[in-house]
Each structure stands twice: as C-alpha cells, then as structure tokens.
Amino acid sequence: MGKILEINGPLVKLDLPQTVLGEQVRVGRLGLVGEVISRDGNTALAQLYEDTAGLCPGEEAEGLGWPLSVELGPGLLGGIFDGVQRPLQAMWEQSGDRIARGVAVASLPRDRRWHFAPDPRCLAGMPLVGGEVLGTVQETESIQHRILVPPRVQGELLELAPEGEHTVEDVIGRVRLADGRIEKLHLFHRWPVRTPRPFRQRDHAVAPLITGQRILDTFYPLLKGGKAAIPGPFGAGKTMLQHQVARWCNAQIVIYVGCGERGNELTDVLESMPTLTDPHTGRPLMERTLLVANTSNMPVVAREASIYVGITLAEYFRDQGYDVVMVADSTSRWAEALREVAGRLGQMPVEEGYPAYLGSRLAAFYERAGRVETLAGDHGSVTLIGAVSPPGGDFSEPVTSHTKEIIQTFWALSKELADARHYPAVDWLESFSGYVSSAAKWWADNIDPGWEASRAAALDLLAASEELQRIVNLVGVEALSSEQRWTLEAASLIKEGLLQQAATDEVDSFASPEKQFALLTALLDIYRQGMKLVKLGAPARRLIQMPLLAQARRWKSQHSSDDLEALKAKIAAIPAAFEPLLLEYAPAAPSSAMEEIRP
Amino acid sequence: MKNIEFRTAASAQGGLVVMAGVPGVAAGSRVQLRDHAGRVRSGLVIRSANDAVLVEVFEGTDALDLERTWVRFLEEPYKLPVSRDMLGRVFNGSGRPCDGRPPVISADRRDINGEPLNPAARAYPREFIQTGISAIDGMNSLTRGQKLPIFSGGGLPHNRVAAQIVRQAKLLGEEAAEFVVVFAAFGASHADARFFQESFEESGVLNKVVMFLNLADEPVIERLLTPRAALTAAEYLAFDLDYHVLVVMTDMTAYAEALREVAVLRGDVPARKGYPGYLYSDLAELYERAGRIKNRRGSITMIPVLSMPSDDITHPIPDLTGYITEGQIVLGRELSNQGVYPPVTVLPSLSRLMKDGIGKNFTREDHPHVASQLFASYAKALEVRGLAAIIGAEELSDADRRTLAFADAFERRFINQGEDEDRSIHETLNLAWDLLSMLPPESLIRVSEEELTKYHKGAA
Ligand SMILES: Nc1ncnc2c1ncn2[C@@H]1O[C@H](COP(=O)(O)OP(=O)(O)OP(=O)(O)O)[C@@H](O)[C@H]1O
Numbered sequence A: 001m002g003k004i005l006e007i008n009g010p011l012v013k014l015d016l017p018q019t020v021l022g023e024q025v026r027v028g029r030l031g032l033v034g035e036v037i038s039r040d041g042n043t044a045l046a047q048l049y050e051d052t053a054g055l056c057p058g059e060e061a062e063g064l065g066w067p068l069s070v071e072l073g074p075g076l077l078g079g080i081f082d083g084v085q086r087p088l089q090a091m092w093e094q095s096g097d098r099i100a101r102g103v104a105v106a107s108l109p110r111d112r113r114w115h116f117a118p119d120p121r122c123l124a125g126m127p128l129v130g131g132e133v134l135g136t137v138q139e140t141e142s143i144q145h146r147i148l149v150p151p152r153v154q155g156e157l158l159e160l161a162p163e164g165e166h167t168v169e170d171v172i173g174r175v176r177l178a179d180g181r182i183e184k185l186h187l188f189h190r191w192p193v194r195t196p197r198p199f200r201q202r203d204h205a206v207a208p209l210i211t212g213q214r215i216l217d218t219f220y221p222l223l224k225g226g227k228a229a230i231p232g233p234f235g236a237g238k239t240m241l242q243h244q245v246a247r248w249c250n251a252q253i254v255i256y257v258g259c260g261e262r263g264n265e266l267t268d269v270l271e272s273m274p275t276l277t278d279p280h281t282g283r284p285l286m287e288r289t290l291l292v293a294n295t296s297n298m299p300v301v302a303r304e305a306s307i308y309v310g311i312t313l314a315e316y317f318r319d320q321g322y323d324v325v326m327v328a329d330s331t332s333r334w335a336e337a338l339r340e341v342a343g344r345l346g347q348m349p350v351e352e353g354y355p356a357y358l359g360s361r362l363a364a365f366y367e368r369a370g371r372v373e374t375l376a377g378d379h380g381s382v383t384l385i386g387a388v389s390p391p392g393g394d395f396s397e398p399v400t401s402h403t404k405e406i407i408q409t410f411w412a413l414s415k416e417l418a419d420a421r422h423y424p425a426v427d428w429l430e431s432f433s434g435y436v437s438s439a440a441k442w443w444a445d446n447i448d449p450g451w452e453a454s455r456a457a458a459l460d461l462l463a464a465s466e467e468l469q470r471i472v473n474l475v476g477v478e479a480l481s482s483e484q485r486w487t488l489e490a491a492s493l494i495k496e497g498l499l500q501q502a503a504t505d506e507v508d509s510f511a512s513p514e515k516q517f518a519l520l521t522a523l524l525d526i527y528r529q530g531m532k533l534v535k536l537g538a539p540a541r542r543l544i545q546m547p548l549l550a551q552a553r554r555w556k557s558q559h560s561s562d563d564l565e566a567l568k569a570k571i572a573a574i575p576a577a578f579e580p581l582l583l584e585y586a587p588a589a590p591s592s593a594m595e596e597i598r599p
Numbered sequence B: 001m002k003n004i005e006f007r008t009a010a011s012a013q014g015g016l017v018v019m020a021g022v023p024g025v026a027a028g029s030r031v032q033l034r035d036h037a038g039r040v041r042s043g044l045v046i047r048s049a050n051d052a053v054l055v056e057v058f059e060g061t062d063a064l065d066l067e068r069t070w071v072r073f074l075e076e077p078y079k080l081p082v083s084r085d086m087l088g089r090v091f092n093g094s095g096r097p098c099d100g101r102p103p104v105i106s107a108d109r110r111d112i113n114g115e116p117l118n119p120a121a122r123a124y125p126r127e128f129i130q131t132g133i134s135a136i137d138g139m140n141s142l143t144r145g146q147k148l149p150i151f152s153g154g155g156l157p158h159n160r161v162a163a164q165i166v167r168q169a170k171l172l173g174e175e176a177a178e179f180v181v182v183f184a185a186f187g188a189s190h191a192d193a194r195f196f197q198e199s200f201e202e203s204g205v206l207n208k209v210v211m212f213l214n215l216a217d218e219p220v221i222e223r224l225l226t227p228r229a230a231l232t233a234a235e236y237l238a239f240d241l242d243y244h245v246l247v248v249m250t251d252m253t254a255y256a257e258a259l260r261e262v263a264v265l266r267g268d269v270p271a272r273k274g275y276p277g278y279l280y281s282d283l284a285e286l287y288e289r290a291g292r293i294k295n296r297r298g299s300i301t302m303i304p305v306l307s308m309p310s311d312d313i314t315h316p317i318p319d320l321t322g323y324i325t326e327g328q329i330v331l332g333r334e335l336s337n338q339g340v341y342p343p344v345t346v347l348p349s350l351s352r353l354m355k356d357g358i359g360k361n362f363t364r365e366d367h368p369h370v371a372s373q374l375f376a377s378y379a380k381a382l383e384v385r386g387l388a389a390i391i392g393a394e395e396l397s398d399a400d401r402r403t404l405a406f407a408d409a410f411e412r413r414f415i416n417q418g419e420d421e422d423r424s425i426h427e428t429l430n431l432a433w434d435l436l437s438m439l440p441p442e443s444l445i446r447v448s449e450e451e452l453t454k455y456h457k458g459a460a
C-alpha cells in the first residue's frame, strides 16, 4: 500500500515502491484510477483518468498489477465506451446523466448470455496457439464474433465447451501450457492497449476502401489497411467526412473514436446509425459500429488513452479476419493531451509546447494500421483515418506536418471551399494519395480499364483551370480564348457536378463506384465534345449557354446508385445535345462523324 | 480542519499564494483568506503537497501582508446555492448577490465546475429557434440546445445583436416561450452591462434574467469563476426546473486572457501566443455545458460573445472556440462600415446543427436548398465583385452585372434589417426567393427544379 504525496492537476505523486511504469493504480477514498508514468526511487508519478479534485496528500494508493487493458469479447458492437473502455450506456443507466467519479463498471456485460458454437476443428488433445479461432458467437445479425485464443497462450487443448449459452466469464475451455499450468479460456480476454497485437506477417494492401465519396474514391483513394489524415480548420468538414466514411464504407467493422470533440457529434452517430442501412449488407449500420468517446469536457488523460483503446479494439476485430476502419476525431486533441502531461512533467517542449517525442508517438500509432495475415492464418486489416485540427488552419504546425509524413492519403480540407459551401471541402490540389496505382488495378478489374486515364484527365483539367483562374483574376474572363473559356467552364462542371457531394443529399450521399465512374466519364465526354466544337470554331459562349450543362450538374442528385439505367440513358444522349452546333460549325460532317473525332 | 486558521503563507505573487506546513489539504478545495485589514478574499487550492500548498486567490494578492494573513481551508469545492429565487437577481463574478438584496437561501449548493455530461445521455438538438434575423434564421439557423458564438471585434454591434436575439428568440408555433436568460459578463464595461440590463427591462423580461457581473475594473482571476457560476445556475434552471435557458456570455476573450494570466504565474508551458495548451479543454468545459438531455424538458442554448483581437479569426481564442462550438456568427467591419445591421459576414459564419433542424416538418421544405443556394450565389458574386474592382465594372458581362446587383441587394435587403424588425422564417425565405429571382434559373443548381418552378419569379 502506498500513499499520495502531492496532487497537481491530473498528476499525482505517490509513495509507491516497486511499481512499474504503465501499471494501473487506484488512489484515494474515491478510488480514482490512473497509470504510472515515471518513477524515481520510491516515488512514482501517476496520471489519473478522472478529475483529481478532493484528493488529499496522505490518502492511500495501490498498484493494481496490470497495465491499461481492454476487454475483448462479445458485447462490444453497437456500444459506446469512454476513453478507458467504461460502457457509457450502462453508466448512464446506473449513475445518471453526469459521469460520476470512481464508478467501476465492467466493459462487457457480465449477465448477458451468448450462444457459443465451438469450431468443429477444435478437438481435445490438439495443440493450440494464440490467435486461433475457438468458435463463434453471432453477435449481431451481420457480424459473427470469432472467439480467439488469447495471443500469448499456447499449449494443448484439454477441453472445449459444447455449443450452448454462456456469459463472457464462463469457462469455455482449458489449455495445458508448456510449463504444465492450466489456463482457463473465456469468451473474452484482456489486452494491454499500448502493446500492438501480434500477427503472422504484414500483407500488401490491395483493395480500395470504397467510401461512396467521389473526391475520395475516384481522386484520392485509400486502401483497406491504409493510413489517411483529414486536416482542416474548424468547420471545414472533418467530422462530416468521417461520419460519411463511417456510414458508407465497405469495411465490416467501424470503430469511431471521438477524441476531445463534441458530445453532440457522438449523439448524432448514436441516433442516426441505427436508422441507416449498410449499402453493402442491407443491415442497420449500428450492428457493425462501435464508439469510443472522450469528449472535450471529459478528463484529458483518458483522452490520451482513448486512441489506444480504439486501435486495440480495431486490431482485435482484424485478428478475427475482418476489414476494420477506425476513424479518430481528432488526433490533434490526443496530441494536446500528450502535450499537457509533458508540460506538467516539466519535459522540454520543442515546437509549440509539444514534447520531442510527438512525431515518434504519432508514427507508432499509425503503424498499427495495416493489412495482415493473422495468427490464425486469415487476412484482416485496420484502416486508420485521423482528423487533424491545426490551430488557425495552418498546415505547417507540428501535428499536421508530422502526420503528413506518416500517412499515404491526405485529404486536405480548405476553408475557402467550405466558406463557399463546396462540400466535401477536399482541396483537389493540396490532397494526395500514394495508393493510386494499387487502386487503379482494382478499378480496372472491377469497374473499367479506363479509370486511371479518366481520373488523370479530370485532374489535369482542374489544374489547368486553376492556372486560367489566376489570369482571370488579373485581367478578366474576356482576355481568354474560347478554348480557355471552355476549359474553365468544364472544370466548373466537374467541381459542381462531380466533386461536390452533399452528405445531406439523400440520393447522392453515397455513390457506388459504378455511379462515380459513369459521372466522371460523362462530364469528361461533355468537355471533350465541346472542345472539338471550339476547335471547329464554335464560340465558348454558345457552348456555355447549352441547357445540357445545367442539366448535367443535377444528374448526381437525380439518380441514386441503384438507378443507373436512367442516368446512362441521359449520358447516351450527350452527343445529341451537341448535334445542332455540330451541324452549324461542321456542316460537311454528318452526325456520325462526331464519333470519329472523339479521342 | 475547516475551522483552523493557518498563518503560514510563505510567498505570494500576482494572485498565487504558497502556504507552508498545512498537511492533507484537498486539491480543488475552497480557501478563505483574511487579510490584515479584515477583508476576506477567496481562493482555490490548485496544487497540494504536505509541505506546500498553492492557492489561487480570486481577488488577487495585492497588498497582502504574509505575516498578517489568516487562511482557512474549507474542504469543499467552490459552490453556488441554487434556487428559483435566482431569477431576477444580480450576482457578482463569484456568485454573491450584488443588487443590495439578501442572499439566495438554499440548502442546494452545487459545485460550480459541474460534472461532464455522459454523451449517452445527450439528446440531439433539433428544434429550430426563430431569431427573426434573416442572416441567422435563413442561413445559419440556431437550434435549441446549440452553442453558437458571435465572433466580433471592437466597436461592432455584437451586444445589440445578442440583445436582439434574446428579445426575439422563439420556437416556431409557440406563443410565449417558457424561457429564461442567464447573462454573464466578464471584463465587460459598465456601459455594456447597463445596455443589457436596460434591454432586458424594456422587453419586460428582467424578472426572468439571472445576471452574473464581473466588470472590467473587477478582479481578473474572478473571471475564471464567473462563467462557471453562471452555467451552474443555467444547469439548475434547465435540468431541475425544466426551463429553456438562453445563456449569453460576454466577452470570452476577457476570460481567456484571465486564464493566460494565471497560467503564466503558474509557470505552465505556453502553446500559442502565450495561451496555455489547456485553453481548448478549459473552454470546452464551459461550452459543452450547453445542450439537451434525454428525458428532460429543459435545455441550455448558449450564445457566447467574443471579440477577435485585431479582427483575426485565426487568433487562438476564436480559433479554439470555433473548434468547440457548433458554428459561429461572424460580424464584419466592412459591412458595418457600410451601415449594414446586423453586419453578419455570412460566408465564414456557420451553424452546424442547422441541417438537422430545418426543412420539411421544421421550417419549410425549400429551406435547406435555399440556404445552400444563397451561399453559393453570394460566394460567386463576391468573386465577381473582386474582379470588377480590378478590371472595372464597365468591362463586366451582362451576366456578371446581374450577379453584382444580386450581391448588393442581398446585403441591403436580406442581411440588413432593423433592430426591432422581427422577420418570420417565411418572410425570410420569401425574401431569399425575391433575391434569387434576380439570377437566371439555370444558374441556380443547388435548388431543385420543382422549387424553381414553385418559387423563382422568372421561371417558366
Ligand atoms: N460533406 C458535407 N456535406 C454537407 N455539409 C457538410 C459536409 N461537410 C461539412 N458540411 C457542413 O459543414 C459543417 C461543419 O462540418 P464539420 O463539423 O464536419 O467540421 P469540422 O471540420 O469537423 O470542424 P471542427 O474541427 O470544428 O470539428 C457541418 O455542420 C455541415 O453543415
């Protein structure tokens, strides 16, 4: 038993001999929990996950003997947990609207019985290794929870429970370890959150994560198992974009970590997810979703932990062979929590008050993403998408610049676009993706071999228009040639008819890869056909007045992904819309010539 | 312990006192200091060890004689007695009555720090509040339970706008709204405080207002208590007494500056512009106290007012506020100079909860599209205006000239309105269509074709 020596904000100095770094401690009459972050002889410094008001020097403190760990087993999905995995729903029912301190509630429900079906291949007497699948529990209609041997357990399976109902604490099997000890197996196990869960080997990421957002999937793709960041000033749409990904992406499990952000945003997810259906499975989205919430008004140390709790949960589902997406909103708040503790420890700040290890902590965290071969020989992935909230929207600040070096996909949000209500406000010039060639293979195999070329053509058009816009801003649009004016118009068509995609538009909130590609090629087609005409001498002004341009801007909202036939009919009619002008400017060429002059 | 007076103050500097040899003092506990003149000051334990206790003194440490200072540790956090009788009363910055009337008597005393709301207990704000101001209702609507600050600057009419909102705010279809106001001023001038008092008086709501005043010439550190006391009162009124509470707090910049002052004294590592790294969390502790709770009738809607130092929206105070609140109403100097009231600069303004509280079943079915179209058309028009400034208006095409006319009309007729003009949401939306009708229908792609046919004055 130790005792409290000093209380300084969330940090508590303890007289606690023999503790180890990272050990969980319980201190004071209130029984507040925290972890040891440094030791000096008999004194240890601990950061507490709860507000320390009311603690007194001299009160008792004890080491609990384990590091911060999460419970992994059935009962996670559909739930909302705080930054140290306390179940917020259960806490609300037990202790009311406000989060009281010192409340200890088990992460997984203890009284709920689950229907466990053992894997027929698991027979008594056989050798077992960590990570192997013992059996399954159908946790929600769409998700089968695979019960895993804890990663570090290895030995001979002595017995395994037959099919039946069990609580998470029931013993469902026993294993004789190499040293002869007997290990009991349960439907759940614990894992320390700051230790990455082991796997056999890393795999190449191959398939894109389809999010249904055109600017992401078509222009700056992310792969399952990849790492992405969404930086942007306040109000630019980071949270909305993450909500969109959480809703529509084709992962099997989604972990949404609200780290130091607004309470209402989590309420929004909690209220909307059960009413939305997964476009890939047709089941309510909540069945595959799990929330970790440490809102901005909750204690800052638990905020630091929440990111690790989230990623450990993600790895656990990956180990079951699932594709998991974790969105973290916002990694800047996590970095600030790190900074706050470092400051109180008196560590030397390097940039904007952040400690020197900010970059390495960020890198180690993102490194836990990836596609792997699991210990059981399956394949699973964790895709990590972190929002970054740079002060003043300045991307050169430490968290954004370190993150930029770590991730492969960068979805940069722009204040100018957001102010003009161009959503998602992903800046097509600032953003990048290192996964384009891998994604191209998937698009070629599954959608169309022309994807990569069309994508590049659209980006070229956007870049060209940016140049022209600079000229216009100096001397006005009249100074441009007809070709240039048509280029500007076509770029604006791409922006409004393709890149803009309101999350609130019921029809267009999600766009399937087929719809994305159909729109992309249709708008490029309009551009090219118009350009031919301009080259034949038609003035851009005539083209810009074509009703087709206003109509094409509405197509995205008129045809959902299930209704592509009607859209394709409109696309097929594009040449006809150019026919009158073509007759006028190329009278010699009959209409079928239009086909020939298309590239 | 709480009856023992210690006379062991070892050092004092700018609001902080170190007490020696007081073992076992609880962190966060309230402290009472009696100085040689018999004046009582109050403070808070911010760091506690057996050999030294650090105390923050709200009234400051000026003229404190260490040898003749007697300190008592009250062993409880700072608390505010709450009761229905707070309505109509005026308190000072630390929650003591200062209107010459007797103290509020109540056995119910609440820790002013509050406790974080469980996110699972929140109910999402969805009810549209009509403020009668077109720039807000039409394009940046407020919902019940939202926190929507006004970003302003020195000399801009933020107080008048806030007062107009307080006067006119109502739920659609509700007659006399069952709402009360909690008003907190920190670092505000006497003139500001009087302006609000008079405005409440004029609209006859004074007996429904609770005021907490820490004015510009009052102790700086006390400002750290003022919003907390005010929000404690608001929480009680909303979640115990079922009122819909509108909280107006001004000026958040003064609050953040007070926080910085204390942080510097404590030696906390600064992040940007000398503000401590925890400014975000500290502001969030205040702002996140707004909202709605499942199974409770009341609500807290919050309108913090802050002046942006040098009109700079990227300054840490507006920046961190914007990162926490659910949008912002930005007032602009340019519009104000042109005589536009309220000078709401709509493009950087935003209401994040708008999308869930407007449209069919809430306001009118065309509202979401109209708002989006106004933003798009006005953004476009400002580009044209910028161009015209360079190449001259004569060089503009006809279409561009129409766009310019739209921008002017939008500012003069839509944004601009009287201080007593209370426009219904229908009036606001109809006005929006009058203006959009100045533009060719084919350029309006954010509204649907049906809406164009129904509302656009020039549509076929
Ligand atoms: N894809 C979108 N479709 C429609 N509206 C959007 C979209 N993205 C953003 N918005 C609008 O912008 C607002 C702000 O977006 P959001 O809350 O996601 O910003 P943010 O970048 O997360 O800001 P903060 O850093 O302050 O949390 C939303 O409330 C919504 O009105």
Ligand SMILES: [Mg+2]
Pocket: A238, A239, A240, A261, A329
């Ligand atoms: Mg956000």
